[in-house]
Amino acid sequence: MKVVIIKYNAGNIRSVDFALQRLGVSALITDDHDEIRSADRIIFPGVGEASTTMSYLAAHKLDTLICDLRQPVLGVCLGLQLMCTHSEEGDTTCLGIFPEKVRKFELLSTDSSSFKIPHMGWNSVSDLKTPLFSGISENDYFYFVHSFYATAGPDTAATCDYLIPFSAALQRDNFYATQFHPEKSGATGAKILSNFINLNV
Amino acid sequence: MLAKRIIPCLDIRDGQTVKGVNFVNIINVGDPVELGKLYAEQGADELVFLDITATHEGRKTFVELVKRIARNLDIPFTVGGGISEIRDAEALLAAGADKISINSSAVRNPQLIDDLARNFGSQFVVVAIDAREVHDYWTVTVNGGRIPTDKELFSWAKEAESRGAGEILFTSMNHDGTKNGFANNELAKLSDNLTIPLIASGGAGSMEHFADVFTLGKADAGLAASIFHFHEIAIPDLKHYLRGRGICVR
Numbered sequence: 001m002k003v004v005i006i007k008y009n010a011g012n013i014r015s016v017d018f019a020l021q022r023l024g025v026s027a028l029i030t031d032d033h034d035e036i037r038s039a040d041r042i043i044f045p046g047v048g049e050a051s052t053t054m055s056y057l058a059a060h061k062l063d064t065l066i067c068d069l070r071q072p073v074l075g076v077c078l079g080l081q082l083m084c085t086h087s088e089e090g091d092t093t094c095l096g097i098f099p100e101k102v103r104k105f106e107l108l109s110t111d112s113s114s115f116k117i118p119h120m121g122w123n124s125v126s127d128l129k130t131p132l133f134s135g136i137s138e139n140d141y142f143y144f145v146h147s148f149y150a151t152a153g154p155d156t157a158a159t160c161d162y163l164i165p166f167s168a169a170l171q172r173d174n175f176y177a178t179q180f181h182p183e184k185s186g187a188t189g190a191k192i193l194s195n196f197i198n199l200n201v
Numbered sequence: 202m203l204a205k206r207i208i209p210c211l212d213i214r215d216g217q218t219v220k221g222v223n224f225v226n227i228i229n230v231g232d233p234v235e236l237g238k239l240y241a242e243q244g245a246d247e248l249v250f251l252d253i254t255a256t257h258e259g260r261k262t263f264v265e266l267v268k269r270i271a272r273n274l275d276i277p278f279t280v281g282g283g284i285s286e287i288r289d290a291e292a293l294l295a296a297g298a299d300k301i302s303i304n305s306s307a308v309r310n311p312q313l314i315d316d317l318a319r320n321f322g323s324q325f326v327v328v329a330i331d332a333r334e335v336h337d338y339w340t341v342t343v344n345g346g347r348i349p350t351d352k353e354l355f356s357w358a359k360e361a362e363s364r365g366a367g368e369i370l371f372t373s374m375n376h377d378g379t380k381n382g383f384a385n386n387e388l389a390k391l392s393d394n395l396t397i398p399l400i401a402s403g404g405a406g407s408m409e410h411f412a413d414v415f416t417l418g419k420a421d422a423g424l425a426a427s428i429f430h431f432h433e434i435a436i437p438d439l440k441h442y443l444r445g446r447g448i449c450v451r
Contacts, residue, residue: 014271014295014297018297019275021272022273022275048322049322107396116395116396116399117396117397118324118367118398119203120324120367120368120398120421121203121206121398121421122203122204122206122246122451123203123204124202124204141204141451143276145324146324147323147324161202162203181277183275184276184277184299185276186276187275189275
């Protein structure tokens with residue numbers, strides 16, 4: 001099995017690689033188009049800012065490459081957001097794989113002071129769909145760090161509620177994505193990664 | 202629901218976890234990676250590793266240690282100590298740290314917060330504030346509380362937030378080491394004034410103190426060191442207790 005982590009200016013590539021290593025999976029970290037196209041599993045990580053990251057992807061022609069992939073792809077955090085249609089962060093047109101928009105969390109004066117931005121820490125997820133969550137229980141906890149969220153819609157594969165219910169995970173065809181960080185979510189996160197690697201295709 | 206976080210803090214000297222009172226009688230409490238993994242297995246939500254080594258050789262040891270931590274730990278961790286410029290942070294990010302914490306260097310050069318946030322994102326930047334109260338006035342201190350500065354706690358925390366900090370870690374030097382509970386009044390005031398998460402530190406001595414810091418103190422996370430290292434409180438027991446008090450924990 002050939003597992004590739006798409007190499008670009010994302011902050012969490014090393015963490016994702018280490019998490020895969022803990023599962024006994026050795027991944028290739030590359031931005032080489034042929035290597036990515038020939039992989040069995042592709043992980044699209046992401047920690048950073050949407051507009052600069054989309055510009056980087058476009059400059060390296062990784063945007064069209066990602067959209068054309070037919071093998072299982074897993075986007076993580078900003079990876080998920082960039083797979084939506086549009087992000088309010090930098091008013092950015094994204095890849096358009098999932099028909100959702102990415103909005104900024106907003107605190108209203110009526111919200112209690114217990115809500116902070118970024119949404120940072122362990123939150124529970126529910127309405128779990130897709131084999132990505134097999135063996136995971138409703139309301140298990142995952143680690144989130146983000147100030148922007150993808151709206152909930154037909155492709156939502158897990159929901160998290162923070163100020164508003166949003167997409168904690170999305171899935172369409174061969175494309176999977178999580179807003180939380182499976183690589184930092186303990187045993188439950190490791191299970192997500194192993195489910196992704198072991199998807200039946 | 203977003204869970205309240207329990208964060209053990211490990212002080213590191215020359216690559217080993219140490220614990221002492223005011224930097225004297227320092228006791229070696231073991232390999233940071235093994236201790237960190239143990240805490241993670243017990244349900245710690247995050248870890249903080251603070252490098253208290255002063256030497257150049259010690260710094261290199263610490264970066265190597267951060268790589269080992271990142272390889273072995275499957276929960277987020279923050280590293281701090283001796284970060285005074287962008288390239289220090291860059292080395293720690295490259296080694297696999299999820300967040301860095303800056304303290305004295307931010308007080309001396311507040312622009313560092315802006316620079317770090319712009320380069321690595323706010324989520325990477327924790328601003329730690331040590332403050333001491335005298336006659337109802339909270340003075341920000343540096344060097345482990347020994348040196349007072351011209352900054353005041355509440356205005357400095359707000360300034361750090363507006364400069365791009367992703368979290369504030371507040372240690373009350375009046376409460377630190379006392380085991381009499383956290384500075385809940387000041388924490389609640391900070392939490393109400395800030396839009397970013399607040400980590401409470403200093404004063405934890407019992408499980409009840411953690412319940413108080415999340416309810417009365419309105420903190421998002423509670424940090425402690427010796428009570429975990431010396432097995433005075435076990436994390437699973439603490440989580441069980443907090444759940445029983447109606448506090449959302451993982």
